[in-house]
Amino acid sequence: MALLTLRNLSVGYDKDIIVQNLNVTVNAGDYLCILGENGSGKSTLMKTILSLTPPIVGEVILGEDLLRNEIGYLPQQTLVQKDFPASVFEIVLSGCQKASAFQPFYSNADKETARRNMERMQIADLASHAYKNLSGGQQQRVLLARALCATKKLLLLDEPVAGLDPKVTNELYDLIQRLNKEDNITIIMISHDIGAAVKYATHILHIGQHIFSGTKEAYVKSETGKLFMTRDAT
Amino acid sequence: MIETLQVYFQYPFVRYAFIVGILISLCSALFGVTLVLKRFSFIGDGLSHVAFGAIAIASVLNLTNQMLLVLPLTIVSAVLLLRTGQNTKIKGDAAIAMISVATMAFGYLIMNVFSTSSNLSGDVCTTLFGSTSILTLTRNDVFLCVVLSVAVVALFILFYNKLFAITFDETFSKAIGVNTDRYNLFIAIVIAVIIVLAMKLVGSLLISALVVFPALCAMRLFKSFKAVTLFAAAISVVCAIAGLLISILAGTPVGSTIVMMDVFAFSVCYVFDVIFSRL
Ligand SMILES: Nc1ncnc2c1ncn2[C@@H]1O[C@H](COP(=O)(O)OP(=O)(O)OP(=O)(O)O)[C@@H](O)[C@H]1O
Numbered sequence: 034m035a036l037l038t039l040r041n042l043s044v045g046y047d048k049d050i051i052v053q054n055l056n057v058t059v060n061a062g063d064y065l066c067i068l069g070e071n072g073s074g075k076s077t078l079m080k081t082i083l084s085l086t087p088p089i090v091g092e093v094i095l096g097e098d099l100l101r102n103e104i105g106y107l108p109q110q111t112l113v114q115k116d117f118p119a120s121v122f123e124i125v126l127s128g129c130q131k132a133s134a135f136q137p138f139y140s141n142a143d144k145e146t147a148r149r150n151m152e153r154m155q156i157a158d159l160a161s162h163a164y165k166n167l168s169g170g171q172q173q174r175v176l177l178a179r180a181l182c183a184t185k186k187l188l189l190l191d192e193p194v195a196g197l198d199p200k201v202t203n204e205l206y207d208l209i210q211r212l213n214k215e216d217n218i219t220i221i222m223i224s225h226d227i228g229a230a231v232k233y234a235t236h237i238l239h240i241g242q243h244i245f246s247g248t249k250e251a252y253v254k255s256e257t258g259k260l261f262m263t264r265d266a267t
Numbered sequence: 268m269i270e271t272l273q274v275y276f277q278y279p280f281v282r283y284a285f286i287v288g289i290l291i292s293l294c295s296a297l298f299g300v301t302l303v304l305k306r307f308s309f310i311g312d313g314l315s316h317v318a319f320g321a322i323a324i325a326s327v328l329n330l331t332n333q334m335l336l337v338l339p340l341t342i343v344s345a346v347l348l349l350r351t352g353q354n355t356k357i358k359g360d361a362a363i364a365m366i367s368v369a370t371m372a373f374g375y376l377i378m379n380v381f382s383t384s385s386n387l388s389g390d391v392c393t394t395l396f397g398s399t400s401i402l403t404l405t406r407n408d409v410f411l412c413v414v415l416s417v418a419v420v421a422l423f424i425l426f427y428n429k430l431f432a433i434t435f436d437e438t439f440s441k442a443i444g445v446n447t448d449r450y451n452l453f454i455a456i457v458i459a460v461i462i463v464l465a466m467k468l469v470g471s472l473l474i475s476a477l478v479v480f481p482a483l484c485a486m487r488l489f490k491s492f493k494a495v496t497l498f499a500a501a502i503s504v505v506c507a508i509a510g511l512l513i514s515i516l517a518g519t520p521v522g523s524t525i526v527m528m529d530v531f532a533f534s535v536c537y538v539f540d541v542i543f544s545r546l
């Protein structure tokens with residue numbers, strides 16, 4: 034059974050529909066890239082998948098072995114205040130928080146999970162550093178490690194490389210690809226970087242005036258894909 | 268000086284004042300960090316005005332136990348303020364300003380019209396700036412304060428991790444299924460309780476100082492949430508004790524003396540921070 038199915042889904046705010054009639058299936062191990070122009074509703078779609086925003090029509094169906102609280106999320110530009118006092122470890126550990134109020138404390142296993150994920154993201158040496166003093170790339174790794182604490186199965190990433198320089202961007206893409214290939218974590222990533230999408234993703238969902246959903250290979254050959262790629266190149 | 272203090276400490280009301288002062292400054296500092304970081308401190312300020320109005324009503328009605336009226340009224344207002352603040356950000360601010368001035372004006376008005384007290388301006392001044400002396404705490408006050416403070420501290424420890432997570436990134440918490448609205452409600456209610464408690468100590472106009480200064484002091488010096496929380500609690504208690512001692516020895520008003528100690532602590536932390544970041 035599919036990990037995640039969007040059936041006849043329309044998303045938006047209040048009664049304003051932004052994206053209409055999506056039918057998408059995501060299988061375990063997929064790397065899906067969501068493309069589309071600014072304001073086309075990519076973040077809104079992601080929030081709908083996470084139940085942060087209710088769907089207007091249709092439904093988001095989670096596979097049988099995927100629980101609601103087993104999805105890791107990297108929000109678009111977390112607007113953390115400039116002077117928020119928090120150490121890297123505190124933030125990563127907060128990925129282990131349980132939805133239930135009856136589990137108020139972190140277990141040793143949680144702390145172990147946090148440490149392992151910091152190593153995975155190569156930030157173990159920053160554990161006691163202040164988050165606010167880190168570089169943009171380091172901050173994204175911290176938030177990625179936090180998201181990994183929440184999931185072993187599905188990561189939703191909203192523009193993880195926004196504002197990073199090319200070198201750091203590539204490092205982050207490599208890390209994400211490794212999570213997908215080696216740890217078999219399903220990735221759904223929003224991106225404006227069509228080059229990276231075509232390079233790393235297995236599937237593409239393009240939203241906007243023309244909706245495309247299918248494999249990367251089909252996308253490259255499609256009208257939408259051609260149009261978007263040539264425009265991007267110029 | 269030590270002898271003078273020994274004499275003072277023989278009086279139960281002096282000991283009461285210290286118990287109450289330490290507990291209140293502890294509670295307000297613990298939640299102050301969350302309040303400042305969540306940008307909820309304006310709610311604290313608005314609530315202190317509501318509490319003033321509620322006290323005015325209680326004293327006009329000649330209630331023997333004012334808390335029974337003041338506490339529920341302030342909690343209800345906290346919940347309402349949080350709702351309006353969340354729905355529409357800008358209007359929320361305006362709503363709080365409106366409620367603040369309305370309750371203050373109403374409070375003063377009814378105190379003026381209906382009060383049977385011979386010393387009206389004294390009463391008003393006490394409610395606004397805290398008692399001039401610390402003789403006014405009764406055994407019941409102290410008992411209530413101890414019970415509520417212990418509850419507040421226990422809840423803080425129990426929900427410390429959730430408070431951090433929600434303060435740092437509410438969206439993320441919500442995404443992994445945490446009922447963040449419920450925790451915001453919880454925060455608002457606890458703030459209301461703290462404000463009502465702190466009215467006794469420093470009066471309604473000065474409460475915000477107890478909430479805001481310790482957090483700002485700690486944020487100057489420490490970079491992790493845990494360290495900030497612990498230091499804020501410690502500095503707040505130290506300031507309260509120092510303020511109480513000075514006010515006993517020098518006969519100054521309790522509330523303003525404690526607040527001045529907080530201001531002083533902040534300046535010290537500020538200077539410390541500037542010097543250390545230069546090094
Ligand atoms: N909370 C909200 N309430 C109402 N409308 C909103 C809200 N958030 C976003 N919108 C609107 O929904 C539309 C889609 O926004 P969304 O953030 O999903 O776009 P996006 O594709 O992620 O854009 P970007 O590439 O800039 O991140 C925009 O027109 C935006 O103005």
Ligand SMILES: [Mg+2]
Binds near residue numbers: 075076077109191
């Ligand atoms: Mg977006």
